[in-house]
Amino acid sequence: MIHAAYLHIPFCHHICHYCDFNKVFFENQPVEQYLAAVNKEMQKTMENFPTDYFKTIFVGGGTPTALTEEQLEVFLQGVKKYLPFDEETEYTFEANPNELTVEKLQLMKKYGVNRLSIGVQTFNEELLKKIGRVHTNSQVEQVIAQAKEHGFHNISIDLMYNLPGQTMEDFKQSIEKAVSLNVPHISSYSLIVEPKTVFYNLHRKGKLHLLPQEKEAEMYEYLMDTLASEGYEQYEISNFAKKGFESKHNLTYWENNEYFGIGAGAHGYMNEVRRANAGPLKKYIHAVEEKGHAYIEEHKVTEAEKMEEEMFLGLRKGEGVNKAIFETKFSRSMESIFHEQIEDLKKRGLLEEDEQRVFLTRQGKLLGNEVFSQFIGVI
Numbered sequence: 001m002i003h004a005a006y007l008h009i010p011f012c013h014h015i016c017h018y019c020d021f022n023k024v025f026f027e028n029q030p031v032e033q034y035l036a037a038v039n040k041e042m043q044k045t046m047e048n049f050p051t052d053y054f055k056t057i058f059v060g061g062g063t064p065t066a067l068t069e070e071q072l073e074v075f076l077q078g079v080k081k082y083l084p085f086d087e088e089t090e091y092t093f094e095a096n097p098n099e100l101t102v103e104k105l106q107l108m109k110k111y112g113v114n115r116l117s118i119g120v121q122t123f124n125e126e127l128l129k130k131i132g133r134v135h136t137n138s139q140v141e142q143v144i145a146q147a148k149e150h151g152f153h154n155i156s157i158d159l160m161y162n163l164p165g166q167t168m169e170d171f172k173q174s175i176e177k178a179v180s181l182n183v184p185h186i187s188s189y190s191l192i193v194e195p196k197t198v199f200y201n202l203h204r205k206g207k208l209h210l211l212p213q214e215k216e217a218e219m220y221e222y223l224m225d226t227l228a229s230e231g232y233e234q235y236e237i238s239n240f241a242k243k244g245f246e247s248k249h250n251l252t253y254w255e256n257n258e259y260f261g262i263g264a265g266a267h268g269y270m271n272e273v274r275r276a277n278a279g280p281l282k283k284y285i286h287a288v289e290e291k292g293h294a295y296i297e298e299h300k301v302t303e304a305e306k307m308e309e310e311m312f313l314g315l316r317k318g319e320g321v322n323k324a325i326f327e328t329k330f331s332r333s334m335e336s337i338f339h340e341q342i343e344d345l346k347k348r349g350l351l352e353e354d355e356q357r358v359f360l361t362r363q364g365k366l367l368g369n370e371v372f373s374q375f376i377g378v379i
């Protein structure tokens, strides 16, 4: 049975310069029709893949908080109606600081949301403008204070580094500020210039000045050291949490477990098949209205792919990949399949091994993609 669901709300009021997520500008979109399609997809999914209980529900985007209060309530009612969950379920909403009103917080609370993931990115307001964000630092502070007042204690904030023009001092101040807000979870990602973004076009025209690679590594090392000294455990390559506040939903992905993906462009993994939904809103709505789902891709994951995924997803975690769990899942030892890769990466100082597990060294974290790629196409 599957116990995790990702729900996608693809609307944004502003488009950030670095963003390549599946999202659309909010104005003139068929939001109500979209929400009706999401309800139908939830209903049909539960009919086709029944489950008794959700351990995690994650609502991402786009920005779920782009919805009006009325739209938000329609959505929250749908989740409550179709997905079985209770107060023990980790129920997360992604939020933008300038859109998370007290009324929306109250609605979320009423319908069982208990975790917020807030897109902050940086506490340097000039840099915020440069990357196309429209919130301010005081909005972040206010929203976090209000969320806590309304009983949200499981709060995560996102920070970016390696931003054009960002100095080490800027990044240090952002981390300091994040820590001072006393949130139990921080995610921090390096900027990647993706095709079809404003930054990509600027870069092509030579108008975006990216930082040298050493700076990125320096920032990442600073991030790891500082958050460790502040009591945050680096439980995943880019995620840091106080004890007990790790994102259970994201651990579903890294532990290579199955989940539902509902909404335009969402990806799911059910009964050994990875599926992708149609991305464009109209296509998604039309498909769901007709068939109850909007899969445009279905890939049955082979045993070999599962084993490779177990390695390159699992190695993202601080604790790495557990040898006994690997053997239980595949009836073969990790050693019998990946001996060569593991030994080579150990020699290069990127992997470490003990009796129970294989995990990244500090250097391995800095060169994560290099490590992960060694486990692809091996079998």
Ligand code: SF4
Pocket (backbone or CB within 6 Å): 011, 012, 014, 015, 016, 019, 020, 021, 023, 061, 062, 063, 096, 119
């Ligand atoms: S980063 Fe988030 S808020 Fe910005 S455009 Fe992308 S999805 Fe929307």
